Amino acid sequence: MAILPLLHYPDPRLRTIARPVATVDDQVRRLVLDMAETMYAAPGIGLAATQVNVHLRVVVVDVSEAQNDLRVLINPEITILGSDTKIHQEGCLSVPGVYDEVSRPDRIEVRALNAQGDPVSFIADGILSVCIQHELDHLNGKVFVDYLSRLKQGRIATKLVKAERDGALPQPEEAGLSATAHNSLMRLKAALG
Numbered sequence: 659m660a661i662l663p664l665l666h667y668p669d670p671r672l673r674t675i676a677r678p679v680a681t682v683d684d685q686v687r688r689l690v691l692d693m694a695e696t697m698y699a700a701p702g703i704g705l706a707a708t709q710v711n712v713h714l715r716v717v718v719v720d721v722s723e724a725q726n727d728l729r730v731l732i733n734p735e736i737t738i739l740g741s742d743t744k745i746h747q748e749g750c751l752s753v754p755g756v757y758d759e760v761s762r763p764d765r766i767e768v769r770a771l772n773a774q775g776d777p778v779s780f781i782a783d784g785i786l787s788v789c790i791q792h793e794l795d796h797l798n799g800k801v802f803v804d805y806l807s808r809l810k811q812g813r814i815a816t817k818l819v820k821a822e823r824d825g826a827l828p829q830p831e832e833a834g835l836s837a838t839a840h841n842s843l844m845r846l847k848a849a850l851g
């Protein structure tokens with residue numbers, strides 16, 4: 659297992675549209691484990707493969723407080739349910755230190771493959787729904803700041819380019835792993851055989 663380096667906005671590689679996974683093989687399972695470790699180490703509540711410069715449709719999410727509800731979503735698809743929208747404060751590991759409000763549909767149906775390659779589907783709302791929509795945007799080359807004003811986008815880009823140049827942007831480290839996150843990783847590893 660490995661913690662993977664993150665791309666930072668406005669890196670143009672974040673604009674890549676990810677390809678569907680054809681087969682959930684050992685290489686994809688290794689990616690999933692590395693992504694889960696990287697998400698927990700950051701720490702974040704979700705991570706898309708795009709953010710670690712792998713342009714495959716793979717997402718990991720764990721929105722639980724205890725970091726004990728890891729979900730692996732391969733080739734995820736969503737359907738918006740109803741017309742309810744909600745505004746949430748969003749952040750992104752690829753846009754460190756920036757938090758702003760984004761409006762999104764509240765209730766969605768999610769269909770994907772899990773790490774075993776089996777189809778899963780569920781209904782999500784609240785922060786889980788926000789997080790999955792945020793991750794699906796990454797797979798489609800979209801970043802949450804795209805929903806903000808052009809003025810804010812420009813200020814954010816300037817700030818992050820300078821911070822990157824100064825080596826001031828955070829990268830996830832092993833030390834950031836909680837005991838419960840470690841347990842989630844070990845459970846996933848065991849489930850994958």
Ligand code: GNR
Nearest residue numbers: 702703704705748749750751792
């Ligand atoms: O860790 C994260 N927190 C978060 C908070 C509000 C809305 C979305 C997110 S996702 C983010 C991790 C990340 O960048 N995933 O792509």
Ligand code: NI
Nearest residue numbers: 749750751752
């Ligand atoms: Ni993000």
